[in-house]
Amino acid sequence: xxxxxxxxxxxxxxxxxxxxxxxxxxxxxxxxxxxxxxxxxxxxxxxxxxxxxxxxxxxxxxxxxxxxxxxxxxxxxxxxxxxxxxxxxxxxxxxxxxxxxxxxxxxxxxxxxxx
Amino acid sequence: xxxxxxxxxxxxxxxxxxxxxxxxxxxxxxxxxxxxxxxxxxxxxxxxxxxxxxxxxxxxxxxxxxxxxxxxxxxxxxxxxxxxxxxxxxxxxxxxxxxxxxxxxxxx
Numbered sequence: 001x002x003x004x005x006x007x008x009x010x011x012x013x014x015x016x017x018x019x020x021x022x023x024x025x026x027x028x029x030x031x032x033x034x035x036x037x038x039x040x041x042x043x044x045x046x047x048x049x050x051x052x053x054x055x056x057x058x059x060x061x062x063x064x065x066x067x068x069x070x071x072x073x074x075x076x077x078x079x080x081x082x083x084x085x086x087x088x089x090x091x092x093x094x095x096x097x098x099x100x101x102x103x104x105x106x107x108x109x110x111x112x113x114x115x
Numbered sequence: 116x117x118x119x120x121x122x123x124x125x126x127x128x129x130x131x132x133x134x135x136x137x138x139x140x141x142x143x144x145x146x147x148x149x150x151x152x153x154x155x156x157x158x159x160x161x162x163x164x165x166x167x168x169x170x171x172x173x174x175x176x177x178x179x180x181x182x183x184x185x186x187x188x189x190x191x192x193x194x195x196x197x198x199x200x201x202x203x204x205x206x207x208x209x210x211x212x213x214x215x216x217x218x219x220x221x222x223x
Contacts (some may be wrong), residue, residue, distance in 0.1 A: 042119065042201070042213030088156060103148070104211070106158035 004107035022078045023091035030096040031072040037088040121214035134189040136217045138202030150201040192221045
Protein backbone atom coordinates (compact mmCIF):
# COMPACT_ATOMS: atom_id res chain seq x y z
CA UNK A 1 0.00 0.00 0.00
CA UNK A 2 1.21 3.49 -0.81
CA UNK A 3 1.44 6.00 1.98
CA UNK A 4 3.45 7.98 4.46
CA UNK A 5 4.88 6.51 7.61
CA UNK A 6 6.20 8.36 10.63
CA UNK A 7 8.02 6.85 13.53
CA UNK A 8 7.86 6.69 16.40
CA UNK A 9 4.24 7.56 17.26
CA UNK A 10 5.23 8.78 20.72
CA UNK A 11 8.63 10.13 21.66
CA UNK A 12 9.99 11.36 24.95
CA UNK A 13 13.13 13.40 25.24
CA UNK A 14 15.09 15.02 28.00
CA UNK A 15 15.82 18.71 27.81
CA UNK A 16 19.06 19.45 26.01
CA UNK A 17 18.95 16.39 23.76
CA UNK A 18 18.57 16.36 20.01
CA UNK A 19 16.00 13.96 18.57
CA UNK A 20 15.23 12.87 14.99
CA UNK A 21 11.73 12.14 13.71
CA UNK A 22 11.42 9.81 10.76
CA UNK A 23 9.21 10.35 7.70
CA UNK A 24 9.12 7.94 4.76
CA UNK A 25 6.83 7.92 1.70
CA UNK A 26 6.42 5.40 -1.12
CA UNK A 27 4.09 7.56 -3.20
CA UNK A 28 6.89 8.74 -5.48
CA UNK A 29 6.08 12.33 -4.49
CA UNK A 30 8.58 15.08 -5.14
CA UNK A 31 7.52 17.45 -2.35
CA UNK A 32 7.62 16.76 1.36
CA UNK A 33 6.69 18.93 4.34
CA UNK A 34 7.03 19.05 8.12
CA UNK A 35 4.34 20.72 10.21
CA UNK A 36 3.95 21.35 13.89
CA UNK A 37 0.55 21.33 15.58
CA UNK A 38 -0.11 22.89 18.98
CA UNK A 39 -3.44 22.85 20.83
CA UNK A 40 -5.85 25.52 19.56
CA UNK A 41 -3.58 26.53 16.68
CA UNK A 42 -3.46 25.70 13.00
CA UNK A 43 -0.66 23.65 11.53
CA UNK A 44 2.54 25.62 11.07
CA UNK A 45 5.14 24.82 8.44
CA UNK A 46 8.64 24.03 9.73
CA UNK A 47 10.51 22.99 6.56
CA UNK A 48 9.65 21.79 3.09
CA UNK A 49 11.50 20.15 0.25
CA UNK A 50 10.54 20.31 -3.40
CA UNK A 51 13.20 17.95 -4.67
CA UNK A 52 16.02 15.71 -3.45
CA UNK A 53 18.98 17.56 -1.91
CA UNK A 54 17.00 20.78 -1.63
CA UNK A 55 14.87 22.20 1.18
CA UNK A 56 13.57 25.56 2.37
CA UNK A 57 12.69 27.01 5.74
CA UNK A 58 9.05 27.41 6.59
CA UNK A 59 7.51 29.80 9.08
CA UNK A 60 9.03 28.32 12.26
CA UNK A 61 12.35 26.71 11.27
CA UNK A 62 14.42 27.94 14.21
CA UNK A 63 15.68 25.04 16.33
CA UNK A 64 14.97 22.45 13.63
CA UNK A 65 17.00 20.88 10.84
CA UNK A 66 16.19 18.54 7.96
CA UNK A 67 17.84 16.57 5.19
CA UNK A 68 16.57 15.18 1.90
CA UNK A 69 19.17 12.72 0.66
CA UNK A 70 16.58 10.37 -0.82
CA UNK A 71 13.24 11.07 -2.49
CA UNK A 72 11.46 8.76 -0.06
CA UNK A 73 12.83 10.17 3.18
CA UNK A 74 12.66 13.56 4.93
CA UNK A 75 13.83 13.27 8.55
CA UNK A 76 13.38 16.16 10.98
CA UNK A 77 15.82 16.82 13.81
CA UNK A 78 14.56 18.76 16.79
CA UNK A 79 17.63 20.33 18.33
CA UNK A 80 18.22 21.52 21.86
CA UNK A 81 17.95 25.07 20.49
CA UNK A 82 14.20 24.65 20.01
CA UNK A 83 12.74 26.47 23.00
CA UNK A 84 9.37 24.73 23.18
CA UNK A 85 9.60 21.41 21.33
CA UNK A 86 6.68 19.56 22.94
CA UNK A 87 4.10 19.27 20.15
CA UNK A 88 2.50 17.00 17.57
CA UNK A 89 4.60 16.76 14.41
CA UNK A 90 3.07 15.89 11.05
CA UNK A 91 4.86 14.99 7.86
CA UNK A 92 3.15 15.37 4.49
CA UNK A 93 3.93 14.91 0.83
CA UNK A 94 2.47 16.00 -2.48
CA UNK A 95 3.19 15.07 -6.08
CA UNK A 96 4.89 18.39 -6.56
CA UNK A 97 4.25 22.07 -5.87
CA UNK A 98 4.59 23.16 -9.46
CA UNK A 99 0.93 22.59 -10.32
CA UNK A 100 0.02 24.41 -7.15
CA UNK A 101 -3.21 22.65 -6.40
CA UNK A 102 -1.90 19.27 -5.32
CA UNK A 103 -3.49 17.46 -2.45
CA UNK A 104 -1.15 16.90 0.47
CA UNK A 105 -1.05 13.43 1.97
CA UNK A 106 -0.33 13.30 5.69
CA UNK A 107 1.43 10.79 7.87
CA UNK A 108 -0.02 9.62 11.21
CA UNK A 109 2.14 12.04 13.20
CA UNK A 110 4.64 11.85 16.05
CA UNK A 111 3.83 13.27 19.48
CA UNK A 112 7.01 14.60 21.05
CA UNK A 113 7.15 15.31 24.76
CA UNK A 114 10.16 16.96 26.36
CA UNK A 115 10.57 16.00 30.00
CA UNK B 116 -3.36 37.97 12.39
CA UNK B 117 -4.94 34.74 11.18
CA UNK B 118 -5.26 34.37 7.46
CA UNK B 119 -7.83 31.60 7.95
CA UNK B 120 -10.67 31.72 10.47
CA UNK B 121 -13.01 28.84 11.18
CA UNK B 122 -16.30 28.76 13.01
CA UNK B 123 -17.49 27.35 15.23
CA UNK B 124 -14.46 26.12 17.19
CA UNK B 125 -16.51 23.38 18.83
CA UNK B 126 -19.73 21.81 17.66
CA UNK B 127 -21.91 19.16 19.27
CA UNK B 128 -24.72 17.59 17.26
CA UNK B 129 -27.20 14.77 17.56
CA UNK B 130 -26.98 11.90 15.12
CA UNK B 131 -28.89 12.71 11.95
CA UNK B 132 -28.52 16.49 12.16
CA UNK B 133 -27.32 18.66 9.27
CA UNK B 134 -23.99 20.26 10.11
CA UNK B 135 -22.27 23.32 8.69
CA UNK B 136 -18.69 24.40 9.36
CA UNK B 137 -17.51 27.75 8.03
CA UNK B 138 -14.15 29.00 6.83
CA UNK B 139 -13.23 32.60 5.98
CA UNK B 140 -9.88 33.69 4.62
CA UNK B 141 -8.19 36.98 3.95
CA UNK B 142 -5.72 36.24 1.13
CA UNK B 143 -6.23 35.58 -2.55
CA UNK B 144 -5.98 31.86 -2.95
CA UNK B 145 -5.14 29.26 -5.55
CA UNK B 146 -7.22 26.55 -3.87
CA UNK B 147 -8.90 25.63 -0.61
CA UNK B 148 -8.72 22.28 1.14
CA UNK B 149 -10.92 20.68 3.75
CA UNK B 150 -9.13 18.15 5.94
CA UNK B 151 -10.38 15.73 8.58
CA UNK B 152 -8.23 14.91 11.61
CA UNK B 153 -9.15 11.78 13.50
CA UNK B 154 -8.80 11.50 17.30
CA UNK B 155 -5.53 9.60 16.85
CA UNK B 156 -4.05 12.53 14.94
CA UNK B 157 -4.01 11.27 11.37
CA UNK B 158 -5.20 13.73 8.72
CA UNK B 159 -7.16 12.89 5.59
CA UNK B 160 -7.87 15.25 2.74
CA UNK B 161 -11.62 15.51 2.06
CA UNK B 162 -11.91 18.11 -0.69
CA UNK B 163 -9.90 20.50 -2.77
CA UNK B 164 -11.87 23.42 -4.23
CA UNK B 165 -11.04 26.35 -6.41
CA UNK B 166 -14.63 27.26 -7.31
CA UNK B 167 -18.22 26.13 -6.94
CA UNK B 168 -19.26 23.04 -5.08
CA UNK B 169 -18.14 19.43 -4.57
CA UNK B 170 -20.02 16.48 -3.11
CA UNK B 171 -18.70 13.19 -1.78
CA UNK B 172 -21.21 10.93 -0.10
CA UNK B 173 -22.77 12.88 2.79
CA UNK B 174 -20.18 15.65 2.58
CA UNK B 175 -20.65 18.81 0.54
CA UNK B 176 -18.12 21.63 0.22
CA UNK B 177 -18.81 25.02 -1.30
CA UNK B 178 -16.67 28.04 -1.94
CA UNK B 179 -17.44 31.67 -2.78
CA UNK B 180 -14.26 33.23 -4.14
CA UNK B 181 -15.63 36.80 -4.16
CA UNK B 182 -16.66 36.61 -0.50
CA UNK B 183 -13.55 34.61 0.50
CA UNK B 184 -15.67 32.02 2.25
CA UNK B 185 -16.14 28.27 2.19
CA UNK B 186 -18.51 25.92 3.97
CA UNK B 187 -18.38 22.21 4.72
CA UNK B 188 -21.74 20.53 5.17
CA UNK B 189 -22.42 17.09 6.57
CA UNK B 190 -25.86 15.64 5.93
CA UNK B 191 -27.38 12.95 8.18
CA UNK B 192 -24.47 13.19 10.62
CA UNK B 193 -23.21 10.06 12.34
CA UNK B 194 -20.99 9.50 15.40
CA UNK B 195 -18.20 8.31 13.11
CA UNK B 196 -18.09 11.86 11.68
CA UNK B 197 -16.72 13.03 15.03
CA UNK B 198 -13.33 14.56 14.27
CA UNK B 199 -11.57 17.88 13.87
CA UNK B 200 -12.22 19.52 10.51
CA UNK B 201 -9.52 21.83 9.22
CA UNK B 202 -9.72 24.41 6.47
CA UNK B 203 -6.47 25.12 4.60
CA UNK B 204 -5.91 27.65 1.83
CA UNK B 205 -3.19 27.51 -0.78
CA UNK B 206 -1.67 30.91 -1.41
CA UNK B 207 0.49 31.79 -4.40
CA UNK B 208 0.57 28.14 -5.46
CA UNK B 209 3.11 27.13 -2.85
CA UNK B 210 2.12 28.20 0.65
CA UNK B 211 -0.58 26.78 2.85
CA UNK B 212 -2.36 28.61 5.66
CA UNK B 213 -4.31 26.44 8.06
CA UNK B 214 -7.30 27.22 10.25
CA UNK B 215 -7.21 26.09 13.86
CA UNK B 216 -9.94 23.54 13.22
CA UNK B 217 -13.52 22.81 14.25
CA UNK B 218 -13.98 19.99 16.72
CA UNK B 219 -17.17 18.09 15.91
CA UNK B 220 -18.81 15.65 18.30
CA UNK B 221 -21.83 13.77 17.01
CA UNK B 222 -23.79 12.04 19.75
CA UNK B 223 -25.84 8.89 19.10
